[in-house]
Amino acid sequence: MHPLITARELAALLDGGRTARLLDVRWRLDRPDGRSEYLEAHLPGAVYVDLDHELASHGRPEDGRHPLPTRDALESAARRWGLRAGDTVVAYDDAGGLAAARAWWLLSRAGVADVRVLDGGLSAWTREGLPLEEGDVVPQSGDIVLHDATEGIADIDDAAAWPGRGVLLDVRAAERYRGQVEPLDPIAGHIPGAVNLPISALLSDGLLRSPDELRAAFEAAGATQNTPVAAYCGSGITAAHAALAGVVAGIDVTVYPGSWSQWSNSPGRPVATGAEPGDLSA
Known part of the structure; x- marks a missing residue:
């Protein structure tokens, strides 16, 4: 689908x-x-x-x-x-x-x-000139049965090891990746080995770019169909959008939900700064 x-x-x-x-x-x-x-x-x-x-x-x-x-x-x-x-x-x-x-x-x-x-x-x-309505909608209660979500999810240790076997994408804005600013979390920078692909590069006028354009953006960051790819952001919201773009581009993207908010609050986790991925051995 x-x-x-x-x-x-x-x-x-x-x-x-x-x-x-x-x-x-x-x-x-x-x-x-x-x-x-x-x-x-x-x-x-x-x-x-x-x-x-x-x-x-x-x-x-x-x-x-x-x-x-x-x-x-x-x-x-x-x-x-x-x-x-x-x-x-x-x-x-x-x-x-x-x-x-x-x-x-x-x-x-x-x-x-x-x-x-x-x-x-x-x-x-x-x-498109399509209709809107106001007020609250309270539907009849549903009966959906869900199962545990386990596929396509990375934990903090997976994220640490990921650059050694594939591509770990940091989809935050470039200045946050470089460690120049950090408006929300206690430490600025990025996970060592992560490559920056700002989520804005995958959008055009609020729409996802075409499959070819998305594929080119991923490939420019080293993320291809034949490479294990994972993504993180500030707190796991925007990273899910990267996974959505990956499906459109034909690239499977695992999400690290804890993202930088977890990494930066976990004592002992190394931090890289600057425009390059950083030292994997740090």
């Missing part, structure tokens, strides 16, 4: 009478709670998803800022959203798919067969 759906494709699907569960995953670092914007205007029938509390758990600083939710917690949230077995699920946001990709990544690994991201999100929908 292709992980993206365009606004026109989604509108045609809904007009054709097919049921789709729409998830509004509006979240940004500077505005983590998008509920007020959701209540003002959202796709008809869309349910608000609280990324911080439904697509993540919370623990100690050394767990990172957005640890994965347990299976039970994710299943409970998915049932609140009205999900049932066999549903087509479409997640969207207003930030180029960066938050919606987290929902796609988690649900697809937990056993939801048909889950997609609306390419371009809310902006793409409104550009």
Whole structure:
């Protein structure tokens, strides 16, 4: 199943009478709670998803800022959203798919067969002149059964060893990778051996680039179909978007959910700075 759906494709699907569960995953670092914007205007029938509390758990600083939710917690949230077995699920946001990709990544690994991201999100929908509605949507509780998500996930030790056998992508902005700034975590820099591929390089006007363009961007960073590839970001949100782009490009991307927020809060983990990957033996 292709992980993206365009606004026109989604509108045609809904007009054709097919049921789709729409998830509004509006979240940004500077505005983590998008509920007020959701209540003002959202796709008809869309349910608000609280990324911080439904697509993540919370623990100690050394767990990172957005640890994965347990299976039970994710299943409970998915049932609140009205999900049932066999549903087509479409997640969207207003930030180029960066938050919606987290929902796609988690649900697809937990056993939801048909889950997609609306390419371009809310902006793409409104550009097509398609309708919005206001207020809250409270669907009938679903009965979806999820399984533990285990595939395509790296832990902190996997991330440390990954550059020795493949390519570890740091998809944060270049200045954070280089260690010039760090607005959120206690230490600036990157995991030794990681290669920088800013997530912005995979987007154009809020849309994912074409498969050929995505493939070229990955390959420029050394990530190919024949190379083990993993990605991390600040706290595991944007890295899921890199995995989404990887599917479109035909490249399997494992995600390190703890990302820099976990690494930088774990005593004894080495840190590299500057524009180069850094010393693997550090």
